[in-house]
Amino acid sequence: VARITRTRRGPDAKGSITIREVAAKAGVSTATVSRALAIPDQVSPEARARVTAAIKATGYTPSAVGRSLRARNTKIVLVVVPNIANPFFAEILRGIDDELAASGYGLIIGNLDNLVEREARYVDLVFGGQVDGVLLLSGRIPAANGRRMNEAGVPVAAVCVNIPGLPYVMVNDGKASALIMEHLLGLRHRRFGYISGPPGNANEIGRRSAFRKALSSAGLDPIDAAYWQGDFMLDSGVAAARQFLALDAGRRPTAVYAASDHMAIAFMKTIGSAGVRIPEDVSVVGFDGIEFGAFVTPTLTTLPQPRHELGRMGARVLVEALRSGGAPESVELDAWLLVRESTAPPPRGPHGGKRRAG
Amino acid sequence: VARITRTRRGPDAKGSITIREVAAKAGVSTATVSRALAIPDQVSPEARARVTAAIKATGYTPSAVGRSLRARNTKIVLVVVPNIANPFFAEILRGIDDELAASGYGLIIGNLDNLVEREARYVDLVFGGQVDGVLLLSGRIPAANGRRMNEAGVPVAAVCVNIPGLPYVMVNDGKASALIMEHLLGLRHRRFGYISGPPGNANEIGRRSAFRKALSSAGLDPIDAAYWQGDFMLDSGVAAARQFLALDAGRRPTAVYAASDHMAIAFMKTIGSAGVRIPEDVSVVGFDGIEFGAFVTPTLTTLPQPRHELGRMGARVLVEALRSGGAPESVELDAWLLVRESTAPPPRGPHGGKRRAG
DNA sequence: CTGAAAGCGCTAACAA
DNA sequence: TTGTTAGCGCTTTCAG
Numbered sequence: 117v118a119r120i121t122r123t124r125r126g127p128d129a130k131g132s133i134t135i136r137e138v139a140a141k142a143g144v145s146t147a148t149v150s151r152a153l154a155i156p157d158q159v160s161p162e163a164r165a166r167v168t169a170a171i172k173a174t175g176y177t178p179s180a181v182g183r184s185l186r187a188r189n190t191k192i193v194l195v196v197v198p199n200i201a202n203p204f205f206a207e208i209l210r211g212i213d214d215e216l217a218a219s220g221y222g223l224i225i226g227n228l229d230n231l232v233e234r235e236a237r238y239v240d241l242v243f244g245g246q247v248d249g250v251l252l253l254s255g256r257i258p259a260a261n262g263r264r265m266n267e268a269g270v271p272v273a274a275v276c277v278n279i280p281g282l283p284y285v286m287v288n289d290g291k292a293s294a295l296i297m298e299h300l301l302g303l304r305h306r307r308f309g310y311i312s313g314p315p316g317n318a319n320e321i322g323r324r325s326a327f328r329k330a331l332s333s334a335g336l337d338p339i340d341a342a343y344w345q346g347d348f349m350l351d352s353g354v355a356a357a358r359q360f361l362a363l364d365a366g367r368r369p370t371a372v373y374a375a376s377d378h379m380a381i382a383f384m385k386t387i388g389s390a391g392v393r394i395p396e397d398v399s400v401v402g403f404d405g406i407e408f409g410a411f412v413t414p415t416l417t418t419l420p421q422p423r424h425e426l427g428r429m430g431a432r433v434l435v436e437a438l439r440s441g442g443a444p445e446s447v448e449l450d451a452w453l454l455v456r457e458s459t460a461p462p463p464r465g466p467h468g469g470k471r472r473a474g
Numbered sequence: 475v476a477r478i479t480r481t482r483r484g485p486d487a488k489g490s491i492t493i494r495e496v497a498a499k500a501g502v503s504t505a506t507v508s509r510a511l512a513i514p515d516q517v518s519p520e521a522r523a524r525v526t527a528a529i530k531a532t533g534y535t536p537s538a539v540g541r542s543l544r545a546r547n548t549k550i551v552l553v554v555v556p557n558i559a560n561p562f563f564a565e566i567l568r569g570i571d572d573e574l575a576a577s578g579y580g581l582i583i584g585n586l587d588n589l590v591e592r593e594a595r596y597v598d599l600v601f602g603g604q605v606d607g608v609l610l611l612s613g614r615i616p617a618a619n620g621r622r623m624n625e626a627g628v629p630v631a632a633v634c635v636n637i638p639g640l641p642y643v644m645v646n647d648g649k650a651s652a653l654i655m656e657h658l659l660g661l662r663h664r665r666f667g668y669i670s671g672p673p674g675n676a677n678e679i680g681r682r683s684a685f686r687k688a689l690s691s692a693g694l695d696p697i698d699a700a701y702w703q704g705d706f707m708l709d710s711g712v713a714a715a716r717q718f719l720a721l722d723a724g725r726r727p728t729a730v731y732a733a734s735d736h737m738a739i740a741f742m743k744t745i746g747s748a749g750v751r752i753p754e755d756v757s758v759v760g761f762d763g764i765e766f767g768a769f770v771t772p773t774l775t776t777l778p779q780p781r782h783e784l785g786r787m788g789a790r791v792l793v794e795a796l797r798s799g800g801a802p803e804s805v806e807l808d809a810w811l812l813v814r815e816s817t818a819p820p821p822r823g824p825h826g827g828k829r830r831a832g
Numbered sequence: 833c834t835g836a837a838a839g840c841g842c843t844a845a846c847a848a
Numbered sequence: 849t850t851g852t853t854a855g856c857g858c859t860t861t862c863a864g
């Protein structure tokens with residue numbers, strides 16, 4: 117015989133309305149309420165009307181938590197971003213959000229703040245079943261306690277970055293780099309500088325190696341180029357500029373390729389303040405195509421990434437994988453160069469005239 | 475007599491490890507596993523060790539969903555932002571995230587994309603019990619189906635915006651505006667322009683009214699100032715510049731106050747390209763203190779908002795309210811003017827010399 | 833210190 | 849078409 121025990125409820129009932137109250141008010145079972153919401157065709161018009169009325173009267177909203185527990189999915193996607201303050205990512209996030217919203221998913225943003233320690237939190241989130249899928253904008257797979265995020269049995273895709281072993285949505289860094297170098301080489305530049313992304317970053321590697329390859333193809337030795345270590349952010353553009361300015365004027369590169377617009381903009385401003393003229397003395401090219409590139413002086417030649425599209429597409433392949441139960445598939449987007457004011461032919465130099473005259 | 479029914483499980487068991495499997499492996503009850511995690515002191519060392527071992531062996535991570543259902547809280551905060559692509563908000567988000575992470579909360583970002591239709595989604599989220607608290611960076615309270623987000627019995631606070639009836643964390647727009655005008659008036663400007671935020675926006679109203687008040691106090695008629703409608707974003711700065719350029723050179727304002735750095739930067743670039751010199755012909759002041767203000771030409775005089783701090787503080791008052799069960803309390807942060815290159819005394823003009831001579 | 837069992841809100845399988 | 853009921857994973861009484 118079952119013993120009657122008084123209800124053991126959790127803390128603070130918070131007074132929110134449950135499906136039971138709606139069912140009671142409508143004079144039907146909870147199952148009917150549930151069905152009226154999910155599969156209205158299978159509920160009689162009268163019952164449906166009563167339920168609708170009861171819902172309106174009570175202001176009922178189904179509990180997402182209860183639903184998630186039962187359905188074993190949360191309809192939430194985690195987006196891991198290296199640094200949320202970077203406007204480059206912001207636009208991608210918008211694209212992701214647009215697509216996700218349209219597909220009935222919400223998103224949690226996992227901001228790493230460029231700190232590895234922050235990864236643990238999101239690894240737990242994924243293993244804890246808090247999200248249905250993951251989109252990575254970071255250059256590596258978050259890991260903690262010996263577990264990598266992609267091993268949780270949840271689909272993962274990378275956006276804008278190529279992580280070995282993971283499906284991706286991105287523009288091809290190699291092709292993009294080649295476009296940039298084709299432009300600079302076509303302008304007849306021979307002395308180059310390269311402001312890099314953080315070491316080990318997959319985009320950085322792709323861009324740099326294509327940069328070097330272009331140099332070789334043009335009969336130049338990649339080793340002669342100047343390399344300045346950066347991290348995609350503004351400050352490292354300033355640092356690169358200081359190193360540039362420390363060079364003898366005659367030995368400075370005449371063309372500088374920055375692996376991000378942020379670095380390019382900070383670089384331009386810093387050398388410009390020191391009296392170097394752009395593009396007369398030095399040409400500068402950026403990468404990403406952030407909006408501010410059109411509002412600095414001179415306006416920045418850059419390789420725009422279709423960020424919104426990249427985000428949308430990333431979300432789309434993930435959602436598709438979620439629906440089908442398969443793995444997301446990789447997509448590569450086209451890119452082209454946006455030529456503005458910051459690039460021009462190199463200065464003639466002390467010997468420039470001679471060569472011509474000869 | 476109870477009839478044996480076979481287990482009715484949901485779709486795809488997904489094979490994730492539950493507390494039961496850990497309990498079985500450790501040879502204890504699920505209650506003990508739960509306690510070993512939450513209140514280890516109340517578990518015997520042996521049991522604790524066995525549980526720890528079992529957890530390690532299985533790779534168990536507690537289900538956040540199961541926990542939420544039981545605990546009736548999700549440890550998640552919703553942050554509603556008008557437009558996630560705006561770098562101004564990004565930095566605030568970072569501050570919020572920092573504080574939330576430290577307090578054991580996660581965050582969901584609700585991107586409105588400046589569209590009212592998007593509000594419904596987040597209103598449902600809150601009423602559906604998906605979040606424990608809300609932080610609003612938007613100028614109004616999201617509402618849908620006749621329900622306002624702050625009526626869900628969940629604490630809500632506003633960051634950087636003043637919404638009547640809601641606790642807030644922000645810098646005082648009136649005082650900030652006064653600081654700007656003091657600077658411009660001190661430089662002896664007499665003809666002013668104002669590039670506004672979106673109509674009805676609370677910050678916009680605060681800034682504009684203080685702008686007008688400062689004018690009156692200086693013996694000028696606010697009605698003589700030029701007002702250009704903007705929306706805080708880059709494009710509206712360009713539009714304002716076009717209107718400025720359409721004015722007779724002699725009737726143009728000599729000082730322009732833009733209610734956001736974005737508009738100020740776009741305004742400067744546009745009139746600069748048209749041959750207007752800044753600050754010699756026109757002084758420009760922005761609002762917010764975004765990083766790019768230091769990298770445009772000329773560098774922008776602005777009123778920096780302590781965005782990271784604003785975010786942290788917003789999260790802090792919310793978390794405190796969550797803990798105490800009370801309402802969040804309002805905080806006002808100090809601000810000061812950052813004077814850079816874009817402001818200077820007005821040009822003498824055709825009659826400037828005369829006055830002096832007289 | 834530990835285990836049994838109830839139940840958070842919801843949905844799906846089954847029976848009627 | 850509808851109701852009954854089990855159970856998703858977890859925590860927490862209550863009893864031992």
